Amino acid sequence: MNDKELIDRVVENIKKSKKYKGIYFRTIERVVGDLVLKNAQTNRLRQGFGLVMEKKAKNLLHQIWGAFYASQPDFDKVFLKLSQMYADFDSNLIGIEKLKELILPILHLQSSVKERTSILDEFYQKIFKVTGIPGSIIDYACGLNPLTYLWMGSQDIKYQAYDIDQKEVGFLNSVLKLLSIKNAQVGVGDVLCDDFKYADVVFLLKLLPCLEHQKKDSGLELIKKLPCKYLVVSFPIKSLGGKNVGMAEFYRNNFKKMVENEGCQTTEILFDSELVFVIEK
Numbered sequence: 001m002n003d004k005e006l007i008d009r010v011v012e013n014i015k016k017s018k019k020y021k022g023i024y025f026r027t028i029e030r031v032v033g034d035l036v037l038k039n040a041q042t043n044r045l046r047q048g049f050g051l052v053m054e055k056k057a058k059n060l061l062h063q064i065w066g067a068f069y070a071s072q073p074d075f076d077k078v079f080l081k082l083s084q085m086y087a088d089f090d091s092n093l094i095g096i097e098k099l100k101e102l103i104l105p106i107l108h109l110q111s112s113v114k115e116r117t118s119i120l121d122e123f124y125q126k127i128f129k130v131t132g133i134p135g136s137i138i139d140y141a142c143g144l145n146p147l148t149y150l151w152m153g154s155q156d157i158k159y160q161a162y163d164i165d166q167k168e169v170g171f172l173n174s175v176l177k178l179l180s181i182k183n184a185q186v187g188v189g190d191v192l193c194d195d196f197k198y199a200d201v202v203f204l205l206k207l208l209p210c211l212e213h214q215k216k217d218s219g220l221e222l223i224k225k226l227p228c229k230y231l232v233v234s235f236p237i238k239s240l241g242g243k244n245v246g247m248a249e250f251y252r253n254n255f256k257k258m259v260e261n262e263g264c265q266t267t268e269i270l271f272d273s274e275l276v277f278v279i280e281k
């Protein structure tokens with residue numbers, strides 16, 4: 001079996017697996033392809049090489065996607081519950097504050113956005129104080145963050161988001177439609193292999209540490225490549241276990257070192273649960 005056949009076989013196995021079948025196929029192909037090429041020279045002839053690659057690929061997919069959910073949500077059930085609660089209101093009379101109340105428990109399903117819930121009231125206000133209210137935003141590797149659209153303070157912002165989780169993307173679009181949030185849309189996309197469109201502001205929220213596991217130095221490459229006026233890059237300041245272990249300082253130092261030769265203007269905003277840098281391009 002040559003490398004191409006081996007990659008195809010591992011990709012097919014992962015696409016059929018219960019846990020990972022909902023991941024964007026281009027991400028699975030990219031992850032498996034990179035792993036096989038990296039390991040082929042030294043380990044190719046070892047027995048069970050395909051199985052080892054499959055295990056490694058699944059581990060990486062868990063690390064970059066699955067680890068942010070305590071357990072995989074049943075999005076159909078969550079949507080049904082939300083629809084029932086929403087149906088109890090007169091949709092012409094329901095105000096933004098009530099909609100936010102309905103959305104908040106859903107934000108608690110994913111750790112990255114859950115940590116943001118306590119700062120949401122000031123999060124976009126402080127960011128837009130630097131960027132101005134943008135006409136358009138692209139949110140890459142969005143997780144459940146599209147559901148924070150109502151906290152942005154303007155429903156005129158054209159908001160587009162992407163993630164590698166197809167089920168999550170379908171769920172988010174259903175919720176946005178149900179709540180008649182017309183200017184926000186979510187699509188399936190991988191920042192490491194898809195094309196980039198222009199937006200006034202691009203969000204890379206808590207993404208850079210996750211990208212380093214996938215491709216070394218890809219964070220800086222992305223920052224340089226993305227067409228926009230402002231980039232909003234953020235970092236978690238607590239570990240997934242909830243501990244504060246000097247992460248703000250660690251990520252601040254790393255980020256500053258990373259962009260020091262780029263000559264770009266950056267503004268730091270330190271929130272209680274997130275470290276944000278706004279980069280003017």
Ligand SMILES: C[S@@+](CC[C@H](N)C(=O)[O-])C[C@H]1O[C@@H](n2cnc3c(N)ncnc32)[C@H](O)[C@@H]1O
Binds near residue numbers: 144163207
């Ligand atoms: C740490 S979470 C951040 C979620 C969101 N940006 C936030 O801060 O709430 C990482 C997210 O990145 C997505 N992801 C990981 N690698 C990706 C890639 N190469 N392209 C697009 N999305 C990716 C995962 O599916 C997951 O939803």
